[in-house]
Amino acid sequence: MSKIIKLSALVLIIFIALWQLSKNEKFQFFGNLIDRVETTEKVVALTFDDGPTRLKTKEILQILDESEIKATFYLVGKAIEENIQETKNIVDKGHEVGNHSYTHQRMVLKSYNFVADELEKTNELITEAGYKGEIHFRPPYGKKLFSLPYYLNNNITTVTWDVEPETYLDKNASASDISDYVVQNTKPGSIILLHVMFKSRGNSMAAVPLIVQQLKDKGYRFVTVSELIGSSA
Numbered sequence: 001m002s003k004i005i006k007l008s009a010l011v012l013i014i015f016i017a018l019w020q021l022s023k024n025e026k027f028q029f030f031g032n033l034i035d036r037v038e039t040t041e042k043v044v045a046l047t048f049d050d051g052p053t054r055l056k057t058k059e060i061l062q063i064l065d066e067s068e069i070k071a072t073f074y075l076v077g078k079a080i081e082e083n084i085q086e087t088k089n090i091v092d093k094g095h096e097v098g099n100h101s102y103t104h105q106r107m108v109l110k111s112y113n114f115v116a117d118e119l120e121k122t123n124e125l126i127t128e129a130g131y132k133g134e135i136h137f138r139p140p141y142g143k144k145l146f147s148l149p150y151y152l153n154n155n156i157t158t159v160t161w162d163v164e165p166e167t168y169l170d171k172n173a174s175a176s177d178i179s180d181y182v183v184q185n186t187k188p189g190s191i192i193l194l195h196v197m198f199k200s201r202g203n204s205m206a207a208v209p210l211i212v213q214q215l216k217d218k219g220y221r222f223v224t225v226s227e228l229i230g231s232s233a
Contacts, residue, residue, distance in 0.1 A: 051197030
């Protein structure tokens with residue numbers, strides 16, 4: 001009995017360790033992962049996850065227009081289907097579009113075929129919306145274990161982040177709290193993650209112009225993720 005208990009404990013420890021690795025922004029078992037870019041140039045990429053949604057897409061696009069910057073949107077396939085015009089608007093404004101899966105499920109212990117279907121279906125929808133650039137992938141919740149990285153090893157770049165205020169601040173953090181966190185933690189080559197597509201993320205939306213202006217005041221220039229990757233070449 002004691003051997004069974006020890007073995008069970010060992011299996012549990014291994015599972016917990018793998019689970020932690022699966023959501024590490026800097027680690028992936030296979031394939032190319034980028035959480036930031038090593039550069040001395042003051043360039044950063046502002047990225048948004050989820051959506052598109054009807055009202056919030058229009059709002060964030062207006063903010064980016066007024067700020068005169070381009071951003072990168074990691075969109076969910078099912079939401080693209082439901083809001084195809086909003087997706088086209090993102091593309092038409094010259095922003096980069098990435099793949100955030102079709103159903104936004106955690107990509108842990110999923111079959112290879114499930115992963116392939118999630119990504120390929122979403123890539124098709126992004127292309128149908130008019131996007132012509134390389135499509136990078138961002139795993140939902142940052143989780144990626146076994147089948148996902150194995151699939152991504154087929155020349156698909158995973159993009160995570162190194163600045164993400166919403167995880168580390170209280171859920172009721174103000175727009176100024178969020179912007180202060182981002183500005184304090186951003187460095188050349190950073191990839192900033194925000195969620196602005198839903199009503200509950202109003203303070204994150206309000207933080208965007210504050211973040212942009214404060215980082216511009218510090219001499220930073222905003223680029224898309226692909227441009228950021230290119231700056232390190």
